[in-house]
Structures are given as C-alpha cells and as structure tokens.
C-alpha cells in the first residue's frame with residue numbers, strides 16, 4: 001500500500017472515531033436514558049462500558065437517539 | 075433481564091468462572107515464558123518483547139478455539155453446558171489479550187521509526203502476492219477490529235438496542251475473523267521460522283473447530299428428522315416417552331413448520347415451552363432447570379416452566395404449549411399459546427424425580 005493511501009485511510013478512520021468519541025461522551029451522559037428506559041439512573045460503570053461501542057457505532061446511536069427524540073412517549 | 079443495567083451481572087457461578095479463566099490465562103502466559111526461556115537458549119535466546127508477544131498471541135488464539143468449540147460441544151454433550159453460560163466474559167478477555175498482543179507488536183515493530191506506527195503497519199510490507207513474505211500483520215489487525223466490535227457491543231444494552239438480527243450478524247463475523255487469524259498465525263509462524271510444531275498445533279486446532287461444527291450440525295439435523303411424528307387424528311405432536319426425559323432437563327421436538335419446542339420434566343411433571351429464548355434466541359431445550367426455573371444455556375435468563383414467565387422482578391415471557399401424557403408418551407399441542415400463558419403441566423405416572 002502506498003504511504004499516501006495509508007495516510008488517507010488512517011485520517012478517515014481517525015476523523016470517524018473523533019466524532020464517535022464526542023458523540024459517545026454526550027450520549028452516555030445525556031442520551032442513553034432516552035433511548036432505553038432500563039438505562040435510567042444506571043451507574044457510571046455501565047455508561048463507561050458502553051462508550052467504546054457507542055464511539056465505534058455512532059451513526060447507529062445518533063439515529064436511535066433522533067428517533068427517540070421524535071416520539072418521546074414510547 | 076429488563077431491570078436497570080449494571081456494568082456486569084455477576085453471580086457466584088460467574089465469579090468462579092471468571093476467576094478460573096483469568097488464572098488459567100495467567101498460568102498459560104507464565105508457563106509459555108518459562109518453557110521458551112528453557113528451550114531457546116544462548117544464540118537462539120528470544121528478547122523479552124518477542125517472548126511476551128508470542129505468549130499473548132498464542133494465549134488469545136487458544137482461547138478463541140475454546141470459544142469456538144464450546145457451542146458445538148455443549149450441543150453434543152450437555153456436560154459442557156456450564157462452559158457456555160459465561161462465554162461472553164471469555165470473549166471479552168480474549169479480545170483484551172489479543173489487543174495487548176497487537177499493541178505490543180505495533181509498538182515494537184513499528185514504533186521506533188519516523189512514520190506513524192499504523193502507517194508503517196499498513197505500508198512496510200506490500201508483498202500481497204507472496205506466501206512466504208505476506209504482510210500477515212495486516213490480517214491480525216483486521217481480526218482485531220472484528221473482535222473489538224464484538225467485545226464493544228457485548229453488553230445487554232447492545233443486544234436490545236442493535237436489534238437481534240444486526241447483533242447476530244455482527245457476531246457471526248467471528249468466523250471471518252477466525253479465518254484471518256489462521257492465516258495470520260500460519261503466515262506469521264512461517265515467516266519467523268518457528269519450525270513445524272506451530273503448524274501442527276494450528277492444523278489440529280482447525281480440524282477440531284471444523285469437525286465439531288460439522289458434528290454438531292449433523293446431530294441437529296438427525297434430531298429434527300427423528301421426532302416429528304404427528305398424530306394424524308388430532309395433530310398433537312408425539313414427544314416420546316415421558317420417562318425418557320431426564321429430571322430437570324428437556325427433550326426438543328420440532329413441529330412440521332420447523333418450530334422447536336422444549337419439553338421439560340421437573341418435579342414429576344412435564345411442561346413445554348418454545349425452544350427460543352426471549353433474550354437472544356438461545357436454545358432453551360439445551361439448558362436445565364435451576365432453582366425451579368428453565369435456565370437458558372447462553373446467558374442464564376430464567377423462565378418458570380408453568381407459565382413461561384421470568385421470576386419477578388423480571389418481566390420476560392415466552393410461548394407455552396399444552397401438554398398431555400397418553401400411554402406414557404408425551405404429546406404436545408403444536409399451536410403455541412401467547413407468551414406467558416399459564417399451562418397445566420402433565421403429571422408423570424412414575425414416581426417423581428429422585
């Protein structure tokens with residue numbers, strides 16, 4: 001693989017994950033309760049544990065979060 | 075189940091399992107280092123970094139084989155079921171060990187140059203057409219990413235919020251990851267002149283995994299063909315002799331539509347529920363009755379045999395089926411009742427379970 005290609009791939013991955021870390025941080029503090037009622041009042045250890053997944057799958061998380069915000073009374 | 079989340083739902087069994095698992099991995103790594111030190115001496119002595127790299131890598135691959143084998147093993151022989159209950163923790167630990175191995179390798183082989191270590195990992199070797207100089211580390215990276223996704227989404231929160239089918243599809247990526255890793259190890263060991271022993275171990279491992287999966291699948295097929303004898307008059311399914319079901323265990327029968335029903339025997343009574351766990355579709359019929367509840371072999375969710383409901387405070391429900399015993403043989407009405415419907419168990423005529 002050419003060095004330039006590798007740099008582009010890694011830059012894209014880094015950008016994706018940076019956004020993910022930001023989304024995940026806000027989500028586990030303020031959003032998780034709204035998409036899953038079982039998460040209401042859950043401890044910080046649980047929130048920390050789901051953070052890596054939330055950062056990696058942030059498009060899925062954002063989508064569920066927006067859906068939940070649209071119809072608040074599930 | 076559906077009470078508030080905690081970070082790990084530990085109970086006594088799981089603590090013991092986890093303790094054995096961690097102690098086993100630590101003992102393996104220590105033994106690996108000691109034995110290698112004794113075998114490779116003088117000119118052939120390995121640096122500490124390489125030793126640790128190999129110890130961690132091989133520990134992870136051994137654990138992965140264990141993970142891959144316990145599913146089919148438990149299907150073939152119920153005595154392996156206890157291993158299955160806590161596979162999730164085994165998976166997460168395997169990932170953490172593999173991550174340490176990968177990080178060490180990246181730091182050690184790529185961390186001292188001017189290039190970003192990951193750029194170096196991707197670009198330092200481009201012999202994709204060569205077998206003996208193939209960039210095997212890239213394969214390891216691919217597998218590690220898959221393992222990360224599985225471990226990161228392992229909490230029940232993800233099972234619920236990713237949808238069962240997405241989660242399962244994600245999880246089935248373990249097989250591509252396994253293929254990548256077999257190639258990673260085969261090509262890595264080849265390049266580093268490890269001699270035939272590494273090849274033999276790996277070959278045995280692959281045979282074991284493939285053989286057990288084939289065996290488990292065949293067994294399943296035969297079981298499905300064996301039982302569905304439908305009484306033409308009334309369409310109740312024959313589920314075989316009541317006495318043949320071991321105490322606190324189930325026999326699984328299959329309807330003509332292909333639905334599996336688990337027929338449990340408990341306290342001299344027979345009850346039938348769906349074979350499919352409400353959590354992640356685990357095979358309830360391969361579980362047993364613990365503390366009066368049907369206990370799923372995958373993650374230990376529990377249901378009362380009489381009404382298919384989880385004991386309070388949990389709220390899960392599964393489909394129940396009517397049962398009766400005629401001439402010592404169990405019959406099941408294949409039309410499932412709404413989940414959580416109480417059903418009168420059929421009484422076995424013989425003495426209740428010892």
Ligand code: HEM
Pocket residue numbers: 138141142144145146161162163164165166168169221224225226227228229242245248354372
């Ligand atoms: C981390 C949380 C995990 C949970 C909750 C979990 C749970 C499960 C479940 C429910 C299945 C059955 C899926 C199906 O066949 O439909 C399964 C299968 C499997 N899992 Fe995991 N697992 C986890 C992590 C891992 C990890 C990290 C690995 C590998 C490194 C792994 C390897 C496997 C394998 C190989 C199978 C297939 C085994 C078979 O064919 O029976 N798991 N796991």
Ligand code: HEM
Pocket residue numbers: 124127128129131132133134135138172173175176177179180183211212214215216217218255258259262263266268272
């Ligand atoms: C970024 C990811 C990875 C990198 C960069 C990497 C790198 C390496 C390197 C450089 C070696 C050769 C060590 C030597 O003998 O000199 C190696 C061997 C090995 N790796 Fe990896 N690896 C990665 C991921 C994995 C994963 C995920 C697993 C298993 C779950 C794994 C299992 C192994 C095994 C079993 C060996 C052979 C150990 C031995 O020779 O005894 N690796 N890896």
Ligand code: FES
Pocket residue numbers: 351352353354355356357370371372373374375
């Ligand atoms: S407990 Fe998870 S599938 Fe049954």
